Amino acid sequence: MKLEFFKNIQFTKLIKAEGRLREFNFRNHLSPMMKDVCSVNVTDNRGNRIIFEMQKQEGGWKxxxxxxxxxxxxNENNFQRVIEEEIQ
Structure with missing residues (x-):
């Protein structure tokens, strides 16, 4: 029986968006069974959490x-840059 392992990387970065620094939380799922996916969450000005995903494609993370x-x-390019920095 062959065991397959995956990496689960979590990190937080402050990125300037809409004129102020915001805390973006990243969780990267690197698994042989699914494409490279990174979930990202951040709060808006009212404190509501916004959750979205970025997927690795030929041109980078989108x-x-x-x-x-x-x-x-x-800020897509900024997200792509910080993801690449953290997973190396």
């Missing part, structure tokens, strides 16, 4: 959802 606040979509 936000998987379309209906998100603009200040999240505008």
């Amino acid at each position: 936000i998987a959802q379309a209906k998100l606040p603009v200040w999240i979509l505008e």
Whole structure:
């Protein structure tokens, strides 16, 4: 019986979005059974938690959802950079 292992990496980064520093929480799932997926969560100005996923594609990490606040979509390159830094 062959055991397959996966990495589960969690980290937090402060990223400036919508004119202020926000705490983004990342959880990266690297498993042979699923594509590289990183879930990200952050709170909005009202304290509501926004959760979205980023998937690794040929061009790098991309936000998987379309209906998100603009200040999240505008930071896709920043998210990609911090994910790559942490998983190396």
